[in-house]
């Protein structure tokens with residue numbers, strides 16, 4: 001059975017972009033059958049930038065609640081917190097020795113996150129982030145990785161690392177992973193600026209819809225979302241030069257399981273004053289049950305911690321043998 005792996009950072013403010021670009025699609029792949037699905041809270045990635053320890057603990061549990069509330073079933077999928085499965089970090093070290101500095105330096109996320117700042121002061125972990133991500137995927141020999149558009153380059157690097165490892169050691173051990181970037185909302189944009197992606201770390205809360213926002217907050221943010229004065233076009237081509245309008249239509253389509261053309265078939269020629277309330281209603285209908293289930297789970301932290309402990313046990317049945325074999329290939333004296 002092909003194995004699916006993906007992760008989300010517990011760095012606070014889980015948002016609609018994470019939901020449509022990642023979580024909702026994780027659930028689709030879990031339900032599709034024919035895959036073994038492994039989903040992860042990547043806390044080791046989160047600490048590549050400063051995290052207050054108490055906030056990190058809370059965000060990790062909140063993210064776990066978000067996974068479950070969105071429909072990840074810890075019986076059907078393996079649901080884990082990265083640091084509880086030590087083979088991720090162990091394989092990442094091997095990959096740090098396979099990957100080249102130049103490859104890391106070319107990553108746009110590294111460039112974006114250090115733009116205008118002193119890159120010398122960034123953590124070494126932030127630079128090596130894609131190497132740990134490659135390890136997250138390949139420690140499961142996962143072949144399918146559902147992600148948003150922003151992660152495409154990191155997945156190409158994962159393929160480069162697997163290829164170089166296999167070549168250097170003369171083995172056919174790590175698979176060449178396929179990114180799965182599908183759907184109408186692989187790149188949800190900020191509600192305040194159609195040229196920036198919706199992001200956990202945007203200082204403006206109005207730029208994103210948080211998974212924990214209540215109905216009023218969601219409706220207000222959509223009402224205030226930046227748009228242009230034109231009515232909606234009747235075909236997708238008419239959105240080409242209208243990033244804010246395109247973003248709202250994409251969100252509608254993704255939430256409603258429609259294509260952009262279907263949405264425009266219904267709303268073409270109509271003003272945002274009509275479209276926005278319909279979008280708000282749709283977003284609330286989707287997100288309100290998730291947010292109330294999240295808060296129920298957050299009141300039951302023992303349940304969350306038990307799920308993660310069990311997930312880690314199941315994960316290690318896969319990861320321990322793959323690490324052992326990797327060490328053998330590399331020439332470590334065992335047993336490990």
Ligand code: AQP
Nearest residue numbers: 008009017018021022147148186187188198199200201
């Ligand atoms: N705006 C987005 N649209 C579609 N997908 C998105 N993802 C993130 N933002 C969008 C997808 O969510 C998954 C988890 O992402 P992550 O936890 O690695 O965080 P990130 O990509 O760093 O998300 P943020 O919100 O942008 O965090 P900051 O602000 O810290 O950089 C991935 O599959 C990602 O593609």
